[in-house]
Structures are given as structure tokens and as C-alpha cells.
Amino acid sequence: MTTTYPPSDELKSKAHVDAAKYDEMYARSISDPEGFWGDVAERIDWIKKPTKIKNTSFAPGNISIKWFEDGSLNVAANCIDRHLATRGDQTAIIWEPDDPEEAAQYITYKELHGSVSRMANVLKSLGVERGDRVIIYLPMIPEAAYAMLACARIGAIHSIVFAGFSPDALAARVQGCDAKVVITADEAPRGGRKTPLKTNADKALLHCDEDVKCLVVKRTGGQTTWVDGRDFDYNAMAAEASADCPPAEMNAEDPLFILYTSGSTGQPKGVVHSTGGYLTYAALTHEVTFDYHDGDVYWCTADVGWVTGHSYIVYGPLANGGITLMFEGVPTYPDASRFWQVCEKHKVNQFYTAPTAIRALMGQGEEFVTKCDLSDLRILGTVGEPINPEAWNWYNTVVGKGKCPIVDTWWQTETGGHLMTPLPGAHATKPGAAMKPFFGVQPVVLEPTTGEEIHEFPTEGVLAIKDSWPGQMRTVWGDHERFEKTYFADYKNYYFSGDGCRRDADGDYWITGRVDDVINVSGHRMGTAEVESALVAHEKVAEAAVVGYPHDIKGQGIYCYVTLMNGEEPSDDLRKELRTWVRTEIGPIASPDLIQWAPGLPKTRSGKIMRRILRKIAENDYGALGDTSTLADPSVVDDLIENRMNR
Numbered sequence: 001m002t003t004t005y006p007p008s009d010e011l012k013s014k015a016h017v018d019a020a021k022y023d024e025m026y027a028r029s030i031s032d033p034e035g036f037w038g039d040v041a042e043r044i045d046w047i048k049k050p051t052k053i054k055n056t057s058f059a060p061g062n063i064s065i066k067w068f069e070d071g072s073l074n075v076a077a078n079c080i081d082r083h084l085a086t087r088g089d090q091t092a093i094i095w096e097p098d099d100p101e102e103a104a105q106y107i108t109y110k111e112l113h114g115s116v117s118r119m120a121n122v123l124k125s126l127g128v129e130r131g132d133r134v135i136i137y138l139p140m141i142p143e144a145a146y147a148m149l150a151c152a153r154i155g156a157i158h159s160i161v162f163a164g165f166s167p168d169a170l171a172a173r174v175q176g177c178d179a180k181v182v183i184t185a186d187e188a189p190r191g192g193r194k195t196p197l198k199t200n201a202d203k204a205l206l207h208c209d210e211d212v213k214c215l216v217v218k219r220t221g222g223q224t225t226w227v228d229g230r231d232f233d234y235n236a237m238a239a240e241a242s243a244d245c246p247p248a249e250m251n252a253e254d255p256l257f258i259l260y261t262s263g264s265t266g267q268p269k270g271v272v273h274s275t276g277g278y279l280t281y282a283a284l285t286h287e288v289t290f291d292y293h294d295g296d297v298y299w300c301t302a303d304v305g306w307v308t309g310h311s312y313i314v315y316g317p318l319a320n321g322g323i324t325l326m327f328e329g330v331p332t333y334p335d336a337s338r339f340w341q342v343c344e345k346h347k348v349n350q351f352y353t354a355p356t357a358i359r360a361l362m363g364q365g366e367e368f369v370t371k372c373d374l375s376d377l378r379i380l381g382t383v384g385e386p387i388n389p390e391a392w393n394w395y396n397t398v399v400g401k402g403k404c405p406i407v408d409t410w411w412q413t414e415t416g417g418h419l420m421t422p423l424p425g426a427h428a429t430k431p432g433a434a435m436k437p438f439f440g441v442q443p444v445v446l447e448p449t450t451g452e453e454i455h456e457f458p459t460e461g462v463l464a465i466k467d468s469w470p471g472q473m474r475t476v477w478g479d480h481e482r483f484e485k486t487y488f489a490d491y492k493n494y495y496f497s498g499d500g501c502r503r504d505a506d507g508d509y510w511i512t513g514r515v516d517d518v519i520n521v522s523g524h525r526m527g528t529a530e531v532e533s534a535l536v537a538h539e540k541v542a543e544a545a546v547v548g549y550p551h552d553i554k555g556q557g558i559y560c561y562v563t564l565m566n567g568e569e570p571s572d573d574l575r576k577e578l579r580t581w582v583r584t585e586i587g588p589i590a591s592p593d594l595i596q597w598a599p600g601l602p603k604t605r606s607g608k609i610m611r612r613i614l615r616k617i618a619e620n621d622y623g624a625l626g627d628t629s630t631l632a633d634p635s636v637v638d639d640l641i642e643n644r645m646n647r
């Protein structure tokens, strides 16, 4: 029996949404989406108020998603300017540096307005215009938020590349969206070490169009090489720039940003999010899921390089006039107490992190938590991967002292905001369950092979969504066909999430993990195909197949089967070399955990690699390999089992 944890009486009475209100609002969001979202859109400061609310189609051959299409607004004005009269001197962003000895910054809405306007004028002076793309490759410093909002202010489209990505990955994204400017910093301090961001950008720019400009923010003051005419000093230019920059009037459907994410095939795709629908959805979910009230100090530990940082560090909280904490460091530096020390120091009320961090900290012992004063914590959140019950229970009892509901938020880069989560004042929680759909979201469980909707429960199948919600991605940058093929082709008339799920006897949802060739490593999404193509790009590698396997801390680890070129000798040195190779091709997050030398890979007679078998061996569960008789050479399997790496 699963234990359920009902909301406290206090939360039930004080939360924005209690059970009765959820039921009523959810029902209306489905029966009358126009009325519901038209009302929700009142929370946005429109320049021109929309009259057309929803115009969406999941029909084959005509995938088209438009929300608030005749409305106009500016996202930066919504996140900053409209708060100035009422809360200009309130803190908007608390910035906590990597090194606890360095001073934290408290940036008010007024100051944010000045810095963002200046950055916007700097971008304009570099020739950035409405609709142009700007790549942001920055550490977790306030300038990352300034850069996002500066783009939004002038109608440029930003695309953030996580600072842990390699020069090659950066170059691919600069080229992929044809960016005019790359914003970077000298170095990114993290966990006491420094990543040479500008040097990485220099390497990347060698492979890009020569008129791409590079705007460099000073973070550490570390030395960088300088290319005159291409590189620009942000700090010098911002000091000179005007603090007045009128926000551009944007259509609700104009793209706000592109964010590259991995899929089961090919290169990462540029997920495109809109201006009006995205902001409306990010703001509402932030307020309701975290039960955010005025003056609360809210902390999401993600990096702005991921969608979580977009929606729940910057756009959602700031649209709500909130106080959002931005952390440059890592959970274990200087020691495993850092998260909790930051919570104590800034009196954090809502804390949102990933299961992988919880598992890592759980292993360090309770004292790191219990020595800190966490009495201001009210709501805990998790995101990025399924959370195992042990980690959930530890989070609940050791961190939350049994008093803070845990919102297990299921969503994706593509969805813009939470699609399923318990709401703190409305729903009971269950360790590991995403529980209930958010307003306007109609989850369905499909039979994987037939695609038939399964209505009864308990049941299990693949998770799809029946109709659009305002935060949904609009297209794949430059490739609408790929958008349709990826999300709407396998199951017609539904948005297919790529996840499997279970609906229990109470009708509550549990995410069971990806059902495609995407793996989830420490909450970071990784296409196995990407790691494979990095491996085979190495001169000594003939063939490679990559699968995930269960990993205690990371959730999933990266398991690689590698066939070497004729005449190449396997060795531990070569393993090291391949690991380094993948890190430089993609980035440290793609670093292989286990590399097995495979004289041959299990293939069908038509040459298709049987990944099911490779997954089973990697999981150390080779007793149930199923039918191997269709293999071209069944004997390769024995060799793979005998030499398996995960014992």
C-alpha cells in the first residue's frame, strides 16, 4: 500500500487553490478553455488585449498551435516595468555566488529595470534587431537573467546554451539558429573550479559565420584572448549605455526563445516557445504549483541553461513580482550542507530541485541538513526524473520535517511549464507520483502498439495529451515537419510525450520513464544517438551503441558498447581517451559511465541493432533476454554477457 500525505489544514485554508477550487477550475478549463484562459490572461499586462483565445489543431498534416493570437505584449515589461510602481524597491533577484565567502547580491525591480535596459541598448548597438537570435552562454550570474530579459525587451529571440556544453555543441547551436551575437563570460566558477567559457566560445566561433559577434561579461577577471572587431566588453559598454529602452510591442505568437533539447534521433532540436501563451502559463503554474504568495522567497536550483531555469527562475517568478533566488554553485561545495545553508541564509520558503541532487545529498548523512535552520521552508518541489520513494521520504522527513508538501512536477522542455503535479493545498501526495493534471491539461494513457485510449484504471501505457495548453512549444526551429513527426506522428491527434505512465486505482498518475531512446542522466536529457555519433566520430571506433542503465545517484548512467576498428587494441587508456573525446564533442554531462568492448553488436538479419538486448545486459538483467533467434549472429550475445561491465 502506498502511503498518502494529505495537505495540512493550514495549507487547505491558506493556499491559492484548495480541493474544491481545483475541481471547479479544472472542470471549467476543459469544458470552456476559451473562457478559462481568457480569464487567466487577465494576469498579463497586454498592450493589446487578445480577443481570440485558442486556435489549435493536432490534426495530422495541420499541426498548428496559437494562443491569444491577436494580443500583443512585452515579456520584459511584464516581468519588470509593471512592478515598478508597487514594488520597485523590493528584491527581484537574490544572487548567491559559488563561493560562500563572496557577497550575495540583492537586485531590486528598479535595479533590474536599469540593468536590463542597458543590456538591451548594448545589444541594439551591436546590431541586434527584433526577431534576431542571440545565444546566451553564461554562468549562473545576474547577467544571464538580464540577457534573457534584454532580448525579450527588444523582441530578439534568445537561445541559452548550458555552460557545461562543449565548444562543438555551442557552435552547432550558434549555426542552428543563425545567431548574430553570442553572450558569454570570461570564466564560470562552479564548485570551486572555473570553466573557461570565453575560450570555449573562441573555439566555437572558429566554426561559425565570421560576422557573429561576441559580447563578454566579466565574472572572474580571468585573462581571455581578444579579437578586435568581434569581441565586445559588456561591462564597459553597459556603463556607457542608456538606462532607457522602450519595450517592443510583440505579438503573442512571436517566438520568445529557442531551447535545444535531445530527442531519440539525430541532432538536438530547437524547441520554440511563444511570447503570450508561454508567459501566461509559466506565471500561473509558478503561482499555483508552489503556492507562491507576495514576499515569499522562492528558490529553484536549476540552471538557466535548462527550461526549468527559464520558466521557474526567471519568467514565472518575475512575472508574478516574486523574489527569485539564483545560485551559481553546486549542492556539495564547499560541502554537502550548501543547499541548506543557503535556505537558512535567505529564509527560503519554496525550494525546488532535482531527484539526483536529493539522492547525492541523502548519501552524505543527515547532520548536513539538521544543523541548518530550515523553519522557513513551506513547499518542496522536485523535477527532471522520477523520484524513488527512498529519496522522496528523506526529502519529506529530513528536509521538510514532515511539514512541507512535495510537489513532484512532471513536464518537459516542450511543454513550457508543469503538466502534472499535486497542488499543495488541494491534493494528497504519494511518494513518486505526479498525481494530477494542471488546468487545461488532458492526459491520456494509450495502449503502446494500437494507440487506443485506455479509460479504465489502474492501468499502464504511454502518456499523451489530448489538447493544447498555452505553454506548449509551437514548432521546431526551422523544421515544422520534424515537430509533427516527433510529437504527433506515432499517435494521431495526440501530443506524444515520449514517457510511459501508470494510472493507479485512485486515478493518480505516476511517470515511469522514457519509452524512446532518450535517457535521463542526473535530470539531464540525453539522446543515446548523440553519444553514439560522438563515439563513432573517433578514428579508432567502428561502431557504437549506447543505452541507459540504473545508476544510484544519476538515475540513469551512460553505458556504451564499442566495436573498435580492425587492428585497434582495447585498453583502459583507450577507455579514458574515448571518455575525454565524448566530453569534448558534447560536454561533461555526456561522459560515458561504462564502456564495454564489443567484438560485435546484436543485430537483426536486416542490420538493425537490437537495443532491447543491450539494455537488458546493461541492467544486469540478462536472464530475460527474450527471443534472440532472429539475430544474425546469436553468439555475440554470450560474449556481451560474459564481459558485461555492470555486475
Ligand code: WT7
Residues within 6 Å of the ligand: 261, 306, 307, 308, 382, 383, 384, 385, 386, 387, 408, 409, 410, 411, 412, 413, 414, 434, 497, 498, 499, 511, 513, 514, 520, 523, 524, 525
Ligand atoms: C523529461 C523531460 C521539465 C523539466 C526538466 C526536464 C522527465 C521530468 C519528471 C517528473 C518523472 C520526469 C520525463 C520527461 N521528467 N519531470 N517529475 N517525474 N519524470 O526537462 O530535459 O525536457 O526532460 O524528464 O522523462 O519527458 P527535459
